[in-house]
Amino acid sequence: MAQLLVLTPAPDDPSYASQWPMVLERLKEALQPAGFQVAASPWTDYVTSVEGLESYDLILPLLVWGYYTDYEAWQAALDLWAAKGLPVANPTETLKWNSDKAYLKGLAEAGVPMAETLFVEQVTHNDLAEAFDRLGTDTVIVKPTISAGAWRTLRLQRCDDLNAALSDAPQGAAMIQAYLPSIETEGETSLLFFGGALSHVVNKRPGSEGEFRIQSQYGGRYQALPQAPKGALALAEQVLNQFDDDLLYARIDMTRTAEGDWVLMEAELVEPDFYLSADPAAGARFAAAVQARINRRS
Incomplete structure (x- = not known):
């Protein structure tokens, strides 16, 4: 019986404490019927030592949520796992x-x-003031480049008090994006790939009027789609074609412009939720991809 380890958040990180255990259970429900033995352990236990990791057939970093709050340790852990040649996927x-x-x-x-x-x-006052003109918009999104789950993400308008906004702005490297209003109406669409093949498609919408964040902790609503909308699969494949790495899983998030064109939001290759609650049948496809990966390593 193959041994799998799912890496989870640090035990003292309260950020997703009410969410990740449920996602872990869905992963177990997908993997255990396929004959895998699934264990879980905080990724922070393996920053300076890999003791206990060598016995696993595959290590899945699918729940390292919150790594961005201890980024230096996260980078150190990745370097160590690589140096030890551990079977980590991705x-x-x-x-x-x-x-x-x-x-x-x-x-x-x-x-x-x-x-x-x-x-x-x-992020400075000048950056924010100039961004509206350079991006050709009256509304921008500001987020740290090292973040996830809309952490420290702001929506700002040209008329806002930008000096006040700086008190909540990301610290360090950040990105300022033109806001796409379609997020509020059409939401964001995610295409999930396992072993390079499209598994399922999920649409995510804000849970309340005026909200722009689609994450579940902000009330986001998720619905599986029967197929990828026209043009969405082509964009996802364009993104995936940029990678030489052999990916076990990928989630490609996108939305539409006002003109109806698909644009990339994120390529989630670290710790994406697979949204198995929206499409439970997708769990079996992930288990099959895991088995194929282990068979190749044997």
């Missing part, structure tokens, strides 16, 4: 690259369509 080099949203610059330069974005080393 590969450690992918996890390291995808942990900083600066990766989006490379995808944009490669021609992947996305919302107009400015990258800054530290």
